Amino acid sequence: NAGVMQNPRHLVRRRGQEARLRCSPMKGHSHVYWYRQLPEEGLKFMVYLQKENIIDESGMPKERFSAEFPKEGPSILRIQQVVRGDSAAYFCASSPKVAGRASNEQFFGPGTRLTVL
């Protein structure tokens, strides 16, 4: 069973461009979480999604950021008109659905390191 996959692993964008980060959860997992880690800081929660639903987006910046987890395909974190402050490592995690609730454990991917020039 492959782990959580993220691509690309490294992404370089110029200010004003769009960044698309992809996350394929572990097989059978229906819950996806996105976290951001700024240089030398801890991880900050951004958004929690289930298939076709955003459950909690309390950590998402109000503008330029959006996330989706379609019925088919990977979850996408999209950042429009990137700025230098968006440079960070973006981690995706997934967990299975257990008895109607998310499992205790989250499985993390290797992350996408975004650099904005």
Next chain:
Amino acid sequence: DAKTTQPNSMESNEEEPVHLPCNHSTISGTDYIHWYRQLPSQGPEYVIHGLTSNVNNRMASLAIAEDRKSSTLILHRATLRDAAVYYCILRALTQGGSEKLVFGKGTKLTVNP
């Protein structure tokens, strides 16, 4: 989410036990205590979790104080591969609620050969 307090850094020697403390004096009765670790340039990795009783798994042991206001992650024999930032996290599992993890700054563990 309830807060946790951890030392910024700790050092250990290879092959020796390591005790990583965590204070969570405002823990509520339904909060689980979770530990994750993040190796350099990698995503976080689940280590262990518990509610009231001490827990053991292949990676570590978790000792929870009787009043639950503190806990200790125990690595029985540290190896160089255990060098990482260790995060102590409280999670309240609620039906239909957000299952997000709230990371603090964690403890950076250095293991000396």
